[in-house]
Amino acid sequence: MERYDYLLKFLIIGNAATGKTCLMRWFLEGKFKQDSLHTIGVEFGTKVLRVDSKSVKLQIWDTAGQERFQCITRSYYRGAACALVVYDITDRESFNAINSWISSVRELALPNLTVILIGNKVDLDANLREVTELEGKQCAIDNGAYTFLETSAKNGSNVLDAFTAAVRSVLEQIQNGSNPTQMSYPVGIGPAHLTFPGSNESVNSTKSSKLCCRS
Template sequence: MAVAPARARSDYDYLIKLLLIGDSGVGKSCLLLRFSDDTFTTSFITTIGIDFKIRTIELDGKRIKLQIWDTAGQERFRTITTAYYRGAMGILLVYDVTDESSFNNIRNWMKNIEQHASDNVNKILVGNKADMDESKRAVPTAKGQALADEYGIKFFETSAKTNLNVESVFLSIAKDIKQRLTETDTKAEASRSLNKMLLHLLLQPRNQLAVVTFRSMIALFSRAPVFNLCHLFHLLRLKSEIVLMLLLRTSRKSH
């Protein structure tokens, strides 16, 4: 559950877990350091297995605690890192715009997500090191955008060195996840309310059901964000019961 437990609500409203994946050397750790600590180092950072940072932000009046996991890109750590896919709510796929092989491997990283992550995980494509001279660029911006469009996900080019779009990419995926979690909570609450009303109505004596009840339920369902087949089945069954009841009453009066 994304909503924080009651004892921690004073600290944050949502806990969102993010995962950075991509080939070794694409700048995942530098992106994380820039976002979490607003620092940058020119030294090569080798992540051993997995590491994480925490930063709390505010979105739409809500405090969001971001727990961001940085994974090692090397194959020898793959068993360790894939274990963290399942708990991730959002995944940032990072490549180096000066390294075409890191871009081509995004498809393999996407396959890992399909195998190990939850079905509804949010994803975003990140082309890092965009500050590099154009003569060193191996992956055009349009090519990165085309791949993102193919997967139906957002795309950003970033630079941990100059802080280009670093804040934007993390805030973008956090906002999308918060919206998804909010919609899920709203739908779940509406579904519980509808099911409770249906149960209450179906437990009533048949002679207390009336057409007005059916009409009021139609109005309620039409406003609900989770009007699904289960509710439609109950609604149609209720309608048939009301019609049958009225026919029986009419038949009795005629006799």
Template sequence: MAFQSYSYVFKYIIVGDSAVGKSCLLLQFTDKRFKSTHDLTIGVEFGSRTVEVGDKSVKLQIWDTAGQESFRSITRSYYRGSIGALLVYDITQRQSFENLQKWMEEMKENAHSRMTIILVGNKTDLESERQVSYEEGQAFAKDNGLVFFETSAKCAYNVDKAFLSVTKDIYFNLERGEYDIHKESIGIKPGNTIPTSISTGLSNGKTKKKKKNCC
């Protein structure tokens, strides 16, 4: 079996309301594919991918969390130990945008103070159904000191850019000595070698229910 080396492991979390497309973003980033009918996440899903940043290989371990209130206690436990986060809303569902402040407050209460957060407005392929303008998303990001991307998990638009933007920010902060990677709780670990077959794709043993339109 082929082996792949990497210099660092960065741990990420994806948060936001249910059905905004968190699982679809993860699937597109790790497997380069899209499912029009996707399972509703029950608890937490996991995916990983190894990417190149500068002259280093970095393995990204990504937790996709359930957006339902009943799973919020599980989600909160995954904030700890994550160095990066994608905060996702659906541009066709205004309520998911209005709930962003609640998610921000929860992250501030539970996450590491140096976590890098990127705001993602998903489902740009449904432009005719848009309820949240690009300018509104941009303004929220500016007010909260976040980088902002609009994406489409269905069309793969800006998906890699969003994930890699987080990675580059963290990597350059790491190179400047701003993190102590010997602290497990920070969400960064020194690298190792792993089988290539585990470096990409989704692994998930959770029970699921069917949910449509979550691209």
């Protein structure tokens, strides 16, 4: 049996062609696929990530950015603990759409879900850049994002850091005394035996069926 402490649902959202699928594939497989096609609807992957002595299983939903698919993809927002919101640093239009993406996911998922803002394709020629790093940082502050990173889905720069930061944001809430079964967004309890901080309640594998992160 695969052992983990928590189960979290993550979304990857943003305009089409910003590299969302490549980010997910690099995180899951540690490699870049040159001939990636545009996502149609949603793609799904899972991985167990160990952060701060806890093993967390991520259910990652990579959503299509094209407007014609949004009525489908937004139905998957419910129950998400985190949204990784991605723009292309060489595409000003994708950056300008960030406010809309964040507003939408907070409306349809939960207002207080963790947001990680990602400026992707930092590996490209600097002359192609249309959005400065400072603009990205300010956008993250303005939208209450947990953090901001510039990444490369081609060489893997900061990809693991982005997912790690997202997991850590949830673990911080738990370490601060929140019981994950009572948090505002679903946090599934894994098969590993746990005792919640600030509580005498012990959860073991017999309660692993309480996995809330479902689409």
